[in-house]
Amino acid sequence: EAGVVQSPRYKIIEKKQPVAFWCNPISGHNTLYWYRQNLGQGPELLIRYENEEAVDDSQLPKDRFSAERLKGVDSTLKIQPAELGDSAVYLCASSLLAGATTDTQYFGPGTRLTVL
């Protein structure tokens, strides 16, 4: 069974440029998460989807970040414009059930963003 797929794996951009990350969760998984992991830190949740609905986006900086999960499958996270402080690894995760606190989250390999 294929795991969570993310692309690109690495991205280097100039500040003020836009950037987009793509995630394809494990087939059949209803819940999708985007996390940001700063250097030397643990991941922090940006947004959680249950099917097509963003049920928790309280930590998403909405002035420059946006996300979508059309048809409840794959998802795109966008930053426009990027700032130096956005340099981090962006991780996508998925879990089978919706609304299950103990359900295992499966993580993709992440996209490492460097903003120059």
Added chain:
Amino acid sequence: AQSVTQLGSHVSVSEGALVLLRCNYSSSVPPYLFWYVQYPNQGLQLLLKYTSAATLVKGINGFEAEFKKSETSFHLTKPSAHMRDAAEYFCAVSETHKLIFGTGTRLQVFP
């Protein structure tokens, strides 16, 4: 709000030695606790999780963790370290469907 604290950002052991990675939690409700491992340039992989069943939880790769309510701890152990165990380890607590991670402990294993 729930949180976890990982004591020691770096732990070094010799191959074959006991591995002990410390995690303490803060929670006003019975917590659900997780240990994840992250190898270089890879995503996080679940090692084990505590969901209020048995207090001693066995995971993959020979790791286990014991939930101790009296000490608010969920330390990760492995009797004998292997070189392949070198990685970053994260403790996490589940809060309203999201994971709250600690800052991680980097495990180095020397031959």
